[in-house]
Amino acid sequence: MRRTTLRSLAGIAALTTLALTGCGTQQGLADDSPAAAGPAERTITAKRLARLTQPHEQTGMTLLEGPLLDAKGRLLVVDVTAPAGEPKMIRVDVRTGKGTPFHTDERGAYTSAQYSPHDGRIYLTDYAHGEIVSLAPGGGDRQVFFTGKVDGAAMHPDDLAFDRSGNLYVSDSRGLSEGTAEGRVVRISRDGKKATVLADKLAATNGISFDAEYRGLWFSELTENRISYLRLDDQGEVTSRHTAIRVDGGLAQTDSIAVDADGNLYQGLHGRAAMAVYDRHGARLATVEVPARHRGLESATNVAITPGGTRAYLTVSGPAGGYVYTFDALAEGIRQSNGG
Structure with a gap:
C-alpha cells in the first residue's frame, strides 16, 4: 500500500483528495516598536493528556485538528485523515x-470545527x-451548509471563524498542491446563501481568527510563513489589509490561529510539535513545546483554551499518533x- 506522508499535505492541517486515496522570532518591526520593547520570550512545556489515534492503515497517517470545548467542558477534536467508518x-x-467516538461518515475530511x-x-x-457541513450539538443530523464554487472557483475550506451574528469567515487554501498564490478569505452569510471573497492571491491560507474585539481577522499563509491582518467595518467589508507578523519557523509552517482574551495570538506549527505565541503588536511572547523525549510528533496544529479559564488543549500529531497536550x-x- 502506498503510504501518505505529511509532505503530501504540503504542511497544512488538511487532507487532499489524493491523500485520502493513498496517493522564532518575528521580523520586520523597527527597534523602537511596541514589539521590540515587549517582554522576553519564554518556553512553556506542554503535558501529555491523551493519545487518541494511531496512523490509519488506509491513509498511512493521522492528523488531529479543530479542538473545541462544549458547554460541559468536554473536548471535541477532528481526525482529518480518518477513513470512512472510523471516528x-x-x-x-x-x-x-479518555476518548470516545462522536461522529463518523463516509465522506468528510474535516480540518476544523466550531x-x-x-x-x-x-x-x-x-x-x-469543498464543503462546509453542520452537526447537531450532540452529534448527528449532518447537513451540508455550503458547497459549490465561489467567484467561479471551487473552495478548499481549511479553518473558519464566526462573527457575533453567525456569519462565517473561511480560509480557502486554494493553490496548495500547485504552490501558487490562489488562496482566499471568504465570507459566507449565516444562511449559507451568499459567499463573498474578502481577500485573494494568498499563499495557501490556513489559520483564521477574529481579534478579541471583532475589529478584524488574523489569518496565516502556510507557504509564506506569515500572519496578516484584515480590518473590517461593521458590515464585514474590508477596510485595510497588511502583513502583521513574519514567523521564523525553519522547516515548520504556519497552521491554525487562536486568540485569547488579551488579544494574544497562538500560532500552530506544522512540521514541529510546537506553538508560537505573539502579542497583538507582533512580539514573540512564548513558545509552547512538547518535551523532546516525546518522539514521533511532527505537528501542533491548533489549540482550545477554556472559556473564562487558562487551561489549554493542544492537538499534536505525527508517526507516533494523534495526541492532546495541555498547558x-x-x-x-x-x-x-x-475551535476554528
Missing part, C-alpha cells in the same frame, strides 16, 4: 483523557470536498480560542 470526530473527557453563535450547531470544514495559556479563553 472523524472524537469526544475527550479532559479529566481522564460552534455557531447563531444556531448552536457544530460547523465543520471539509477540505477535500496554561497566557490569558483566559474566549470564543476566538475555542
